[in-house]
Amino acid sequence: MADTGETPPCDLVTVPAREGLEAADILRIRHGVGPVLHDRDGDTLGFLVPPGTAERWDLPGSACTQTYTAARCGSEAPPVTGSGWLVPPDGARQEATEPHRLRAALSEAVTMLRVVDRCQ
Template identity: 60%
Template structure:
């Protein structure tokens, strides 16, 4: 089974927005989304993005955590305690492009807002 480079940052979003974004990314180019984590409570999703993303991340409602960047590799086990893979590392084990993720999260937020306003 492939390993994921530890050189990544982690974008964390509310689960609903994250699931919408995953659908948007998978409908576009199927390989546009890299590995995705979910927490045990299914409250949040975490997208692995390239290192350095945290320095310029400013998407409302999300956070981007910088990793230590020691260059180690992670086994296919979740790298964060209390989490599991929604989309495990596999053939497309690259980190998600931050610009593509930013656009998908924006579209997801607009879809959720529209759906909530129809209630």
């Protein structure tokens, strides 16, 4: 396929903010993370992932939506109304977060937060 110079559309994995913040830290430390959105209320985070991820995503407690052309990997403007960048495209190490790495980081984050909650 010829390079048209346009950035490809990305899908969006949405998770609760608490798990998402932990997962973003895990990814930053280990593998790098792509752009991450936060909603203005601070309830959710959204990880940009490669197009086609939504067709295979089935992690409980999260949702993955096809964005078609609304969200573009590497775009400067947040692709979702009412959101802002937690990790902006120019601060991300990748255009999009790898789905298998995101899944592993989210699973680890949930486990870690359960342990923390039991210790309180």
